[in-house]
Amino acid sequence: MTVASRPHPQAIEFFPSDLFEEDRAVMLETIRRIGLAPEQRFILGAHTRHFEELLRESLGAADVVACASGTSGLDLILTAMDVGPGDEVVVPAFGCAPLAASVVRVGATPVFADIHPHTMVADPDEVERRITGRTRAIMPAHMFSVMADMPRFVALAQRHHVRLIEDSAVAQGAVLNGTPAGLWGEAGVYSFVQVKAGGMPGEGGVVVTRDADIGQRVRMLRNHGQDGTRRFVHHLVGSNSRFDEIQAAFQVHRMAGLAGRLERRAAIARYYTDRFSALAEHGLVPPPPGSDGRCYYVYTLLAQHRDALRAHLTRQGIACHVYYPQPLPHQAAFTPFSRPGDQWPHAERASARILSLPVHPQLSDAQVERIADAVCAFAHQ
Numbered sequence: 001m002t003v004a005s006r007p008h009p010q011a012i013e014f015f016p017s018d019l020f021e022e023d024r025a026v027m028l029e030t031i032r033r034i035g036l037a038p039e040q041r042f043i044l045g046a047h048t049r050h051f052e053e054l055l056r057e058s059l060g061a062a063d064v065v066a067c068a069s070g071t072s073g074l075d076l077i078l079t080a081m082d083v084g085p086g087d088e089v090v091v092p093a094f095g096c097a098p099l100a101a102s103v104v105r106v107g108a109t110p111v112f113a114d115i116h117p118h119t120m121v122a123d124p125d126e127v128e129r130r131i132t133g134r135t136r137a138i139m140p141a142h143m144f145s146v147m148a149d150m151p152r153f154v155a156l157a158q159r160h161h162v163r164l165i166e167d168s169a170v171a172q173g174a175v176l177n178g179t180p181a182g183l184w185g186e187a188g189v190y191s192f193v194q195v196k197a198g199g200m201p202g203e204g205g206v207v208v209t210r211d212a213d214i215g216q217r218v219r220m221l222r223n224h225g226q227d228g229t230r231r232f233v234h235h236l237v238g239s240n241s242r243f244d245e246i247q248a249a250f251q252v253h254r255m256a257g258l259a260g261r262l263e264r265r266a267a268i269a270r271y272y273t274d275r276f277s278a279l280a281e282h283g284l285v286p287p288p289p290g291s292d293g294r295c296y297y298v299y300t301l302l303a304q305h306r307d308a309l310r311a312h313l314t315r316q317g318i319a320c321h322v323y324y325p326q327p328l329p330h331q332a333a334f335t336p337f338s339r340p341g342d343q344w345p346h347a348e349r350a351s352a353r354i355l356s357l358p359v360h361p362q363l364s365d366a367q368v369e370r371i372a373d374a375v376c377a378f379a380h381q
C-alpha cells in the first residue's frame, strides 16, 4: 500500500456512514412488526397514510402524497398539471438531472435559465426572459444553501399565467418568510433518499401541495390512476410510484428528531459562514449570512481555485463534493434542448467554482472546526 492510498487517520466523511445507526433497533422492530402483521400490507397502508397526515399537518399543506422518489414526484406533478407535448417549462441551467429529465419525460421541452451568481439558484429575471407563448410552467429549485427567490417567482407566474412548480427535493424544513419550501409553488416535492435532510434508508419522496385538486390527481397517478377506494377502476393513466410501509413507519419515528437535525446543520453552516465571511479577497465566497430561506442539505461555497482547494482538503482527509460539474444544457442528454445562441455564463462559472463541505448533523464541533481551519489555511496560504 502506498502512503497516498492509506486512509487519513482523522478522515471526515461527506455523508456519515452510520446515518441510521441510532435508530437500528426501531428499524428492526418495525420490519418484524409489519412483516408479521396479519394483513401483510407492505405499500400504501395505514403507516403511509399516517406519515402523509403528520407531514401535511406540520406544513399546513392541502395535501401530502407519498411516492417512490423526488424524481417521481416531479413527474407526477407535471402529469397532474397536464404539461405535455408543445409545452415549455423553464428550469434552472444549473442543477440536477431530474429538473430537465422530468420535463422531457412528459413530452414537454425544458428551457434553461441562468442562475444568480452568488446563490446559484434560478434568477427570476433570467427565467422571465425565457417565457414565451408556449411556456406552461416555471420550475425553480432550491439546491444549495439559499432557497430560490419564491416571492418573485410567485409574482412572475401570476403575471405570465404559467404554473409554478417548486423543486424543493432537498429543502424539507426550510422556511422563507414564514412559508415552508414546497408550499410557495402550486406543488413541490421532498426527497427521502438517504442523504437528503429528511432521508431514510431507501428510496422515497412526497409531493406537497396547497392545491387539493393537484393532491387528488397525484394520489391517483401514483397508483395506476386508481382512486384508492376501488381497485381496477382507472380514472387516469398513472404509474407505479407507491410508498413502502416499513419506510413510512420509520419516517414517522424519525420525524421527532428532524427539527434537531436541521438545527444542527444550520448551526454548522452559521459557524462556517462566520469563519469564511472575510475570505472574499482571497477568492473564497461563502453563502450570504442569515437564516431565513436557508436549507443546508449541502454547504456550498465558491472558490476561485476550486480544484486546488479540493485537493488541499482531500490531503487533510476532509471529503468534499462538486455539485454540479457541468451546467445542465451542456450535458449530452440535454444539449438537444438547449436553444442555439442561448448562454448561461453564471451556471458555467458556478460549475467551475462551486464546492460543498460536509454539513451533516453527526459532525462533532471539533470536526467542524478542523474543516473551517483547513479552508481558512488554504485561503491564507
Ligand SMILES: *Cc1c(COP(=O)(O)O)cnc(C)c1O
Pocket: 069, 070, 071, 072, 095, 096, 098, 099, 141, 142, 143, 167, 169, 170, 190, 191, 192, 193, 204, 205
Ligand atoms: C435529490 C434531488 C431530486 C431527486 O430526488 P430523488 O428522491 O433522488 O429522486 C430532485 N431535485 C433535486 C434538487 C435534488 O437534489
